[in-house]
Amino acid sequence: MKISKTYNPKQVEDKIYQLWEKSGFLKASPKSKKQPFCIIMPPPNANGILHIGHAVFVTLEDIMTRYQRMKGKEVLWLPGADHAGIMTQVTYEKKLAKQGKSRLKLGREEFYKQTYKFSMENKKVMETQLRKLGASCDWSRSKFTLDPKISKAVFYTFKKMYKDGLIYRGKRIISWCPRCQTALSNLEVIYQEKKDPLYYIKYGPLTLATVRPETKFGDTAVAVHPADKRYKKYVGKEIEIQTVLGKAEVKVVADKAVDPEFGTGVVKVTPAHDPNDFEIGQRHNLEIRQVIGFDGKLNKKAGKYAGMKVREARKIIAKDLEKMGLMEKIDFNYKHRIAICERCKTIIEPLISEQWFIRAKKLAAPAIKAVEDKKIEFIPTHYKKLYYHWMKNIRDWCISRQIWWGHRIPVWYCECGEITVDIEKPKSCPKCKGKKLKQDPDTLDTWFSSGQWPFTVFGWPRQTKDFQYFYPTSVMETGWDILFFWVARMIMLGIYCTGKAPFRYVYLHGLVRDKDRQKMSKSKGNVIDPLGVITLYGTDALRMALVFGTGSGKDTIISEEKIIGQRKFSNKIWNATRFILMNKPPLINTDKKLIGTDKNLTGADKKILKVLEKTIKSVNKDLENFRFGQAAQTLYHFFWHDFCDKYIEKSKSQMSNVKTKENTQKILYYVLLTSLKLLHPFMPFVTEEIYQKLPLKNKKKCLMIETWPN
RNA sequence: GGGCGGUUAGCUCAGUUGGCUAGAGCGUCGCAUUGACAUUGCGGAGGUCACAGGUUCAAGUCCUGUACCGCCCACCA
Numbered sequence: 001m002k003i004s005k006t007y008n009p010k011q012v013e014d015k016i017y018q019l020w021e022k023s024g025f026l027k028a029s030p031k032s033k034k035q036p037f038c039i040i041m042p043p044p045n046a047n048g049i050l051h052i053g054h055a056v057f058v059t060l061e062d063i064m065t066r067y068q069r070m071k072g073k074e075v076l077w078l079p080g081a082d083h084a085g086i087m088t089q090v091t092y093e094k095k096l097a098k099q100g101k102s103r104l105k106l107g108r109e110e111f112y113k114q115t116y117k118f119s120m121e122n123k124k125v126m127e128t129q130l131r132k133l134g135a136s137c138d139w140s141r142s143k144f145t146l147d148p149k150i151s152k153a154v155f156y157t158f159k160k161m162y163k164d165g166l167i168y169r170g171k172r173i174i175s176w177c178p179r180c181q182t183a184l185s186n187l188e189v190i191y192q193e194k195k196d197p198l199y200y201i202k203y204g205p206l207t208l209a210t211v212r213p214e215t216k217f218g219d220t221a222v223a224v225h226p227a228d229k230r231y232k233k234y235v236g237k238e239i240e241i242q243t244v245l246g247k248a249e250v251k252v253v254a255d256k257a258v259d260p261e262f263g264t265g266v267v268k269v270t271p272a273h274d275p276n277d278f279e280i281g282q283r284h285n286l287e288i289r290q291v292i293g294f295d296g297k298l299n300k301k302a303g304k305y306a307g308m309k310v311r312e313a314r315k316i317i318a319k320d321l322e323k324m325g326l327m328e329k330i331d332f333n334y335k336h337r338i339a340i341c342e343r344c345k346t347i348i349e350p351l352i353s354e355q356w357f358i359r360a361k362k363l364a365a366p367a368i369k370a371v372e373d374k375k376i377e378f379i380p381t382h383y384k385k386l387y388y389h390w391m392k393n394i395r396d397w398c399i400s401r402q403i404w405w406g407h408r409i410p411v412w413y414c415e416c417g418e419i420t421v422d423i424e425k426p427k428s429c430p431k432c433k434g435k436k437l438k439q440d441p442d443t444l445d446t447w448f449s450s451g452q453w454p455f456t457v458f459g460w461p462r463q464t465k466d467f468q469y470f471y472p473t474s475v476m477e478t479g480w481d482i483l484f485f486w487v488a489r490m491i492m493l494g495i496y497c498t499g500k501a502p503f504r505y506v507y508l509h510g511l512v513r514d515k516d517r518q519k520m521s522k523s524k525g526n527v528i529d530p531l532g533v534i535t536l537y538g539t540d541a542l543r544m545a546l547v548f549g550t551g552s553g554k555d556t557i558i559s560e561e562k563i564i565g566q567r568k569f570s571n572k573i574w575n576a577t578r579f580i581l582m583n584k585p586p587l588i589n590t591d592k593k594l595i596g597t598d599k600n601l602t603g604a605d606k607k608i609l610k611v612l613e614k615t616i617k618s619v620n621k622d623l624e625n626f627r628f629g630q631a632a633q634t635l636y637h638f639f640w641h642d643f644c645d646k647y648i649e650k651s652k653s654q655m656s657n658v659k660t661k662e663n664t665q666k667i668l669y670y671v672l673l674t675s676l677k678l679l680h681p682f683m684p685f686v687t688e689e690i691y692q693k694l695p696l697k698n699k700k701k702c703l704m705i706e707t708w709p710n
Numbered sequence: 711g712g713g714c715g716g717u718u719a720g721c722u723c724a725g726u727u728g729g730c731u732a733g734a735g736c737g738u739c740g741c742a743u744u745g746a747c748a749u750u751g752c753g754g755a756g757g758u759c760a761c762a763g764g765u766u767c768a769a770g771u772c773c774u775g776u777a778c779c780g781c782c783c784a785c786c787a
Contacts, residue, residue, distance in 0.1 A: 276785040549724050568749045579746030
């Protein structure tokens with residue numbers, strides 16, 4: 001057998017992956033008598049191709065998966081894809097726009113159909129890419145969040161929560177994205193610092209500061225701090241004010257939310273268009289007067305300003321105020337944080353609208369307890385604090401979105417006013433027996449369905465064999481940036497739906513950054529395309545570079561040099577094997593017991609065996625404690641510097657001595673095989689390829705299912 | 711306003727329950743080498759482990775404080 005001088009991943013990887021997939025060892029069975037180990041893959045969004053962040057999670061999860069499989073557990077790593085509501089809708093709409101088409105022209109049904117097709121195509125591409133990354137997952141169980149069975153489970157949960165009083169419909173102030181035309185949860189809103197003029201406007205005898213004079217038509221009060229002596233005499237009274245639309249009367253209320261230090265200590269209260277004002281309004285029973293519509297334009301309550309967009313109206317109104325002598329002064333250097341849409345960066349318009357909400361506090365309590373009781377543990381542990389903080393201050397969760405792509409809310413309205421919540425469309429109204437039922441036009445927040453992912457993938461609410469055997473799962477591995485979006489929701493919904501915390505450990509990895517610690521982004525031009533890198537240096541090199549010397553849960557620093565360094569390592573393993581195979585016995589038995597006793601061992605023999613033992617111990621300990629970066633470093637150092645540089649060099653003389661030849665050869669094969677096993681979770685392709693070439697007795701079909709060294 | 715993380719070699723980072731002369735990759739300097747591998751080997755230079763105290767036989771590691779950097783959460787108009 002001729003072996004090439006250098007390791008050539010391109011010729012090896014696809015062939016090896018096929019070997020694994022055809023072997024059937026990637027499939028898990030709930031009938032197994034072994035101990036289960038299960039990771040649910042965080043389903044990538046089905047709206048694009050994989051990036052380097054995906055390569056991180058694949059590497060980490062595959063390391064755990066392969067390690068546990070070799071340790072003899074029944075391992076299931078379950079893949080899938082997420083429909084990613086708003087994100088996919090935005091992506092597909094952009095695609096349509098390029099073709100001169102639009103969502104509205106297509107209509108709801110056709111748009112859904114096309115987006116579904118688009119997502120399925122992406123899912124297929126992604127699955128090919130996951131294979132290229134070496135992901136040893138069970139493809140026979142691949143799922144999609146909009147699969148009919150999964151959707152049914154999601155509706156089941158909705159119905160159950162509605163019955164339990166955990167879901168309600170209500171008119172609330174929500175964050176509205178005028179571009180996406182939908183409500184957003186507070187997590188989908190991000191903040192950006194911006195400089196805006198701060199206007200000091202005369203309100204009758206008072207002066208107040210605001211950045212949004214255009215909302216003044218919605219003012220239903222003016223508020224001051226209860227302890228503010230300057231304004232005490234006005235509290236509870238109506239004051240007459242001059243506005244751009246004429247004279248009006250407005251009530252003065254005292255509320256502790258007002259900061260007497262800011263501006264003049266007087267604030268206008270616009271309950272319909274500001275979250276704080278909404279709350280002040282609730283406390284003082286103020287009228288809610290909506291003056292801005294869902295299109296982001298002023299409505300007819302704004303008189304002559306009706307139809308103007310918020311920002312242009314602001315300028316014009318400010319000018320008019322000045323003309324009328326109502327503007328006391330303008331501070332042009334005022335910096336504040338404005339809310340923008342996480343997806344499209346459009347400025348958020350707080351609006352009152354009817355939405356569906358989850359009473360989150362009730363779900364949060366047991367979710368907090370599960371972590372306190374160590375039913376779930378976080379790695380790194382400090383994320384526990386963040387989790388507690390968020391869970392203890394949780395607010396009701398707005399779960400309705402005014403988009404078309406996703407699970408349509410399973411609620412039907414009858415002309416008679418009856419509301420029916422069910423998994424499927426009711427045949428007729430249970431109250432009036434009428435047949436004219438209209439389904440709620442909204443869809444559910446993506447995270448509502450992905451929050452149930454760890455059990456809906458197993459066919460829950462049916463008590464399937466899979467569910468009983470694999471749930472609760474072992475590890476949830478994902479990025480810390482979706483701790484609240486996803487992990488917290490999975491814990492809450494998991495406990496609520498199944499009575500059990502959905503996983504034992506949460507491992508949170510960091511962000512991928514370049515060597516200047518910059519976050520990777522297309523606009524910065526510093527992205528590393530995992531598949532491009534793979535064609536250049538091989539999957540193993542990329543995987544090893546992603547974990548090598550990275551502290552658990554810390555940001556992953558990656559650079560091309562680092563990947564090249566690991567390609568060299570792949571080649572080193574390859575060539576060490578080539579050397580060992582130069583002295584090829586017919587078939588070698590690598591049972592350690594057959595290696596000579598102390599008496600016939602040289603100093604070098606003893607040393608390498610001892611260091612190997614130490615390496616095995618420390619790698620095991622590291623892997624048990626999720627210290628993958630450390631394990632990778634230990635293995636790298638052992639293989640290169642202890643085995644290759646020292647022992648293999650020494651073996652050259654030992655092999656030419658008849659007395660030591662046989663033992664040396666056995667040790668070479670033994671250490672090589674053990675190293676391959678230990679390295680396999682990190683570098684699956686090169687190790688498997690070499691394993692296939694070794695002349696071993698008792699060889700298994702693949703290294704993937706070899707026995708892990710303990 | 712709260713909270714979290716970081717500060718170790720020129721650069722990027724490891725360093726487990728405190729325990730050998732503090733490590734790796736890349737870079738750098740010198741030497742070697744046509745039979746495993748130049749995607750190499752050997753050797754060297756390079757560190758007051760941010761700073762100041764404290765606990766200890768022993769501190770990069772634990773405690774307290776300070777400085778700087780980064781991040782998250784929060785309703786300041």
